[in-house]
Amino acid sequence: MYFKRDYEVLDLLLAAVKPEYQGKGINALLFYDLVPIYIKLGFVFGESNPELELNEKIQAQWSYFESKQHKRRRSFIKKITE
Known part of the structure; x- marks a missing residue:
C-alpha cells in the first residue's frame, strides 16, 4: 500500500x-489489531x-491511552414562544 x-x-x-x-x-480486539x-x-x-460526556463506557475506553480532551460540543434547547 503506497x-x-x-x-x-x-x-x-x-x-x-x-x-x-x-x-x-x-x-479491545479492534484496538489490539489496528493500533x-x-x-x-x-x-x-x-x-x-463526538461522544457523550456521561457515557462512562466510552470514556473508560480512553483510559488505556495518554489522552487529552481538547474539544467540547454541547447542544441546548431553547423554547421559542409566540
Whole structure:
C-alpha cells in the first residue's frame, strides 16, 4: 500500500457494536489489531468523533491511552414562544 501523506493525526471514524456483543471486548480486539498498524504508518495522535460526556463506557475506553480532551460540543434547547 503506497500513499503520500504528511499527517500525524488519525481520524477515528464512528464504529458501533451490536447490542448482543457489547461489553464483550469487541472494541479491545479492534484496538489490539489496528493500533500497531497505525503506529507503523506513522500516526502519533488519534481524534475521536463526538461522544457523550456521561457515557462512562466510552470514556473508560480512553483510559488505556495518554489522552487529552481538547474539544467540547454541547447542544441546548431553547423554547421559542409566540
